[in-house]
Amino acid sequence: MVGIAHPTSMSNIEQLLVAGVLIPLASFLILALCGYRLGKPLAGWVAVLAIASSCVLSAAALVKWHGLDEAGRLAARSAPVLWAYLGSVPLAFGVNLDSLTLIMFFMVTLVSTCIFVFSVGYMAGHSDEIDGLSKFHRFFTYLSLFGFSMLLLLIADNLLLLFISWELVGLCSYLLIGFYFHKKSASTAAIKAFVTNRVGDCGFIIGLGMAYLYLGDLSLSGAAQAFAGQWQTHGPLFSQTFLGLNLATWMGILLFCGAIGKSAQFPLHVWLPDAMEGPTPVSALIHAATMVAAGVYLTARIFVLLTPEAQLFVAVIGCITLTLAALVAMVQTDIKKVLAYSTISQLGYMMLGMGVGAWIAALFHLLTHAFFKALMFLGSGQVIEGCHHEQDMRKMGGLWRKMPVTCGTFLVGVLAIAGAGIPAIWMPNHTPFGLGGYFSKDEILAVAYHRVYGEENVAADAPVGRGEAEASPHTGNTAVVAGAAPIQNPKSKIQNAALPPWLFWIPIIIAYITPFYMLRAWWLTFMGKPRDHHVYDHAHESPLMYLPLVVLALGTFFSSYYLFRPLVADAAPTPFLTAAFDGEATEAADAHGLLIGHTTHAALARIVGGAFVVGFFVAWVLYRRGLGLAEKLATALRPVHVLLSHKFFFDEFYGLVFVGGTMVLKAVSYAFDKYVVDALVNLSALVTERLSWISGTILDQGVVDGAVNGVGRGTWSLGGLARSPQVGRIRNYILFAAGSVAVVVLWMAFA
Amino acid sequence: MTGEAIAFYLLAAVVTAFALGCVLASNIVRMALCLLGTLGGVALLYFLMAANFLGAIQLIVYAGGTLIVIVFGVMLTSRAYGTKLRVRPLEMIGAAVVTLALLAGLTAILVRTAGPVVSPSTPDFGVAQIGTELLSTYLVPFEVISVLLLAVMIGAAYLVQPEKK
């Protein structure tokens, strides 16, 4: 009964991963207990050492995993450890070992290592003591805790464990956004992030409850199996409906609510731009590369629990998010805010990918995005640090002379996010060349195109989804088809139905806007003439901070199609699943009519293949001579500019509705208290006064003296009695608790 | 009447008397003394139930250790000896009503659900068995509790350290 797994019952790879998770925890404990003594540079290096060793371990695990065949991989998964029973539902924790976990683990540790090293340089100039608290070691304490909880989230094979680590990363995010807690804006932003996330998590936990209630199993694989069983037997999840949608759909949507909050999707996206109040490495690590992507990861893990309607919901949310965020990003002047909105927009692309069924492409985009966005955030951190904490791009310009490495690496990031590449149709040997974003974003779009315009759905002749869920219960992520709706639910109204065309066309348009705002940011920062000489003269860069940039730039360069895409595709269990719309990869075009995928992407290359050129060109024309032309344009399009620069007035709207609503409620209850309760009290006082006056004058005082005193004493003790439950005496609370128990016991004994 | 029954009733009377002493005493030192009596009685009851090791532990840890701590606490904190801390009569009545109701209810349930009296058929467990169990089946709680004790030790020492000037 004791919940300890014998070490040998875990496979080697699992041991490596678990060790990789525990090392940051150890670092957290060391730093929390004696970080102050370790002092300024040393505490940071402890954290770096911990996360770097995790990275090495995960690389070792990845290499081992790569050498295994399908059977060996199945054998490497050990049974989870039974921990407790929730009622009759067993709660077993284990490692969810598959390619996705491993590649995410590796990505997170690698990016974290770079960012931790960067932080040592960054925090060296920031760690002033505040209120007598040294902040340097606390920063790395939080970072280590974040590393631990994020990695725990990745290896969790259980929705409950996932939820626990989910909340832990939320806590770290809160602590780190509010790291400069003496700044009002920072502490407010931290609270905003926390509260906004709670809204999403509320849905998540209701979804968990539904999974517990209807599926009776919280482990990822068990839940998928139970879900498939319910679908086959037409269980309560599918037969009962609520507001026109069946419960299975509701469960998917509610679980997805957690992802909406964590990944800053519409309508809960408002916290992420404010989260930029945190130190820049935190923005890079948590609010760009890893934690916000956890929402996408969650969606990938619960993908098998999403009905087509729920998927449509995911796609629509993703589409709205990517549109709004990209439009707002066009007019932001704060360099970090531009990056924040572009992060939201890219997360929207991932969610859109999940929604349209581009499972592999969305995760592939997550990985590439993690690299280039971390790269750009660190670049902006270097700029901000070098420019004396100036974040306004309008005051920068011409910085490439002062920080050439930052400028170059930032450009790599810009090219990657813009989707720069040379499509195969223009290459002689049909081998496309491009940076990560080129492949991943285009693949999402290709799948979306196919879901919208595909004549015969690929899914129609694919033995997908449910079948495999039973065939291979040990693989966590079944039913994963890039490019096809995995769930063939006959009861579904939109089964296999074509998606509305705007789900394809709007992302295409935004794909033209993305390069525009990214090049705008880069150009305003590094090119042109210096606009503020105070800032320009101060600018410098330091090796400790740009070395991680170089590593990440190389990562961005190589995290392209040929290295990461197959690894992500590995996570899909059957060989068939890897073969869908993977762009120009010709070996994919085998049976099942998958050649469509090939031609789709080829056609798509004509539509968006040159998007980055157009976007770059427009940005260059607008900003090559500084801000003059752009300002003219802003005045000409004034209403649009106001709308965008106020971020569509979301904050104002929420302020009005929710905060204002609370205020109205407060006013109402205050009025009730003042006019109703107080009036009653006053009335009784008045009555008492009159009565006493009558009794005082009419009755002989000597006679009633004793009686009056008695009444007074009685009232006094009655008042005391009424007051006593509320004064905070513990023994009264005990008495009330015991009294309630006594009532129950008496009822049991004599009723 | 068997010897065991006689011993039980005797001990039960002693335990109840001391517990009532705790209830009725207003002097905190007397309450501590009555607690000692109760603890000793319960320890003897453990012996009666063949839980010899537990009885010994009860005497050593509880009567020997915990009670000393309590007495120390009494001596460290009750300098204002003369003042009597009493609760208001109403509270006392409320507490009495609730407690008696609870006792009546519990007793009624216990008596009603009492099965046939069976004499225990279990062997008397020795210290060796308890040790084996502790280090095998109950290893994790055992370790957790040792960590807890360590934390308590540090915590208590930290709490009572003299204030830094």
Next chain:
Amino acid sequence: MLTIGLTHYLVLAAVLFCCGLYVMTTKRNAVGILIGAELVLNAACLNLVAFSRYRTGRLDGQIAALFVIVLAAAEAAIAIAIFVNYYRLLSTIDADEGRQLRG
């Protein structure tokens, strides 16, 4: 009545429990409240051992009682440490004085 069984012990434990409860709810001296808690814990221990003896026939009840004793000792140590601080701060041991949460 003459053979001692489980019920006898349980009733005795109930008496002990109720005494402890009464002590906890009617003493204003913080140490008194602690003494009441000890009585309640003892009642629980007695139950555990009695069940172990008359029902399960295994050692589990005794071991649980052992843990309870250890926890009670830990609790007493921490409680007394807190009371000493409390006394230092408020110059009284009256539990009613500590009503407001103030540093």
